[in-house]
Amino acid sequence: MTEGVGVVVVAGVTQNASGSSDFTVVKVDGASGTERWRQVIASASGTSGQALAVKVQGTGDVIVAGTVSNTATVVKLSEQLTVAIDIRPQGESRTITPQSHRHIRVAILSSADFDASARVDRASLTFGRTGDEQSLVSCQSNNPDVNGDGLPDVVCRFDAAATAFQAVDTQWVLKGRTVDSTRIIGRDAVPFVAR
Numbered sequence: 001m002t003e004g005v006g007v008v009v010v011a012g013v014t015q016n017a018s019g020s021s022d023f024t025v026v027k028v029d030g031a032s033g034t035e036r037w038r039q040v041i042a043s044a045s046g047t048s049g050q051a052l053a054v055k056v057q058g059t060g061d062v063i064v065a066g067t068v069s070n071t072a073t074v075v076k077l078s079e080q081l082t083v084a085i086d087i088r089p090q091g092e093s094r095t096i097t098p099q100s101h102r103h104i105r106v107a108i109l110s111s112a113d114f115d116a117s118a119r120v121d122r123a124s125l126t127f128g129r130t131g132d133e134q135s136l137v138s139c140q141s142n143n144p145d146v147n148g149d150g151l152p153d154v155v156c157r158f159d160a161a162a163t164a165f166q167a168v169d170t171q172w173v174l175k176g177r178t179v180d181s182t183r184i185i186g187r188d189a190v191p192f193v194a195r
Helices: none
Strands: 007-015 021-029 035-041 050-056 062-068 071-077 080-082 084-087 103-109 120-128 136-139 154-159 172-178 183-188
Touching: 007 062, 021 050, 021 062, 035 071, 084 183, 103 120, 103 172, 103 183, 120 136, 120 154
Parallel strands: 080 183
Antiparallel strands: 007 021, 007 050, 021 035, 050 062, 062 071, 084 103, 103 154, 120 172, 136 154, 172 183
């Protein structure tokens, strides 16, 4: 199925290590053939799965019908990139206490196939215990290389109180969008000490 101009969504099967087939959906760039994302839902051992029908919604979400583990299945898939983040980068203490930290610095790291400095829509960023918390304060105007890999990263500050983080939580979540509206998500584990 074609989604907009130059994007193709393909539904079918992939074979897993045990020889069974798994429900598989792939989105590719129609011009270059580059894979944008792949979603695979594995079937239980001794069963099979197959994606059979696709509908792309105006939001970019993909509704797919087929079978998983020999059972009829309908799922909603969203294009989402997983990005690497570093909370309190560049040697800052990795322990966060609400009293000692009004703002939390978070770096979105670039990689060989993701240029954070060019692709991240900074105004879309949310960060906290679920990733939906409206805690963004600001982002740096420059793009420092915080991890020394020679690539420019995005560094933003978030309001610690607005993150809603609790002592029982074990990871922080950042969500947002790229400039072309693809969803992004990143996770990092940092100790939170409620004192």
